[in-house]
Amino acid sequence: MLEGLLVDLVPYGKAFQDLDHRWMNSEASFWSSGGERHFMSEAMVAARHAQWAEERERTGGGSGVGFGVQTKDGKPLGYFGINWLAPAHRLAMLGAKIGEPEYWGGGYGTDALLLLLDYTFDWLDVRKAWLMTTSMNARVMRQMEKVGFRLEVRQRQSALADGVWYDWLAYGLLRDEWAGRATLVEQLGLRERAAALGSGAK
């Protein structure tokens, strides 16, 4: 378990997989997909989990590392992880989805991102982390700014969400630019946020 101040990152086990059907059909997926509205049946979700498990088995771990995000008292919130790892290039593409909208904007995602970056840079010895979002996603854009990512690519008018065209954005962070989790926890006031919520701060 990777222990944070507002959340912990844990294996993406059954408690998370059981919620995936709701999360994959929710507003969270609209935001994480850049504007798509999916319908996924329970059978489709189960088939996807089976496919990922088979891939992990076949490749000895798969091409990424996924974690469940949970509150300090163990409520499953969603997914944070490396969706695609390119070891030869020491490059990691990150992905994130908090499935419970009432937790958005409360600092949970930033706490999770700091844990994930710490793991990515300091444990896996990755040199660069990156991710994609769209220009409608103000929460991700703000998160990128807070944590020190740079906007590297803007693909103009490439995502259609509810009839409006948005840009695809790619953000990157080099390990040399990473301020470190301890520094950012203090800078971003996460300890105070956790104390205000009564979470067990570490």
Ligand SMILES: CC(C)(COP(=O)(O)OP(=O)(O)OC[C@H]1O[C@@H](n2cnc3c(N)ncnc32)[C@H](O)[C@@H]1OP(=O)(O)O)[C@@H](O)C(=O)NCCC(=O)NCCS
């Ligand atoms: C993206 C996500 C993981 C971020 O987690 P989070 O807990 O919401 O993020 P945080 O609260 O740590 O940071 C979001 C910041 O955006 C700010 N914000 C929220 N709504 C905003 C808006 N409409 N305009 C500008 N800023 C906004 C928040 O105030 C916060 O900044 P602050 O800490 O300076 O106050 C989460 O919102 C989520 O899962 N969303 C749905 C799926 C998704 O978009 N996935 C990302 C795919 S790239």
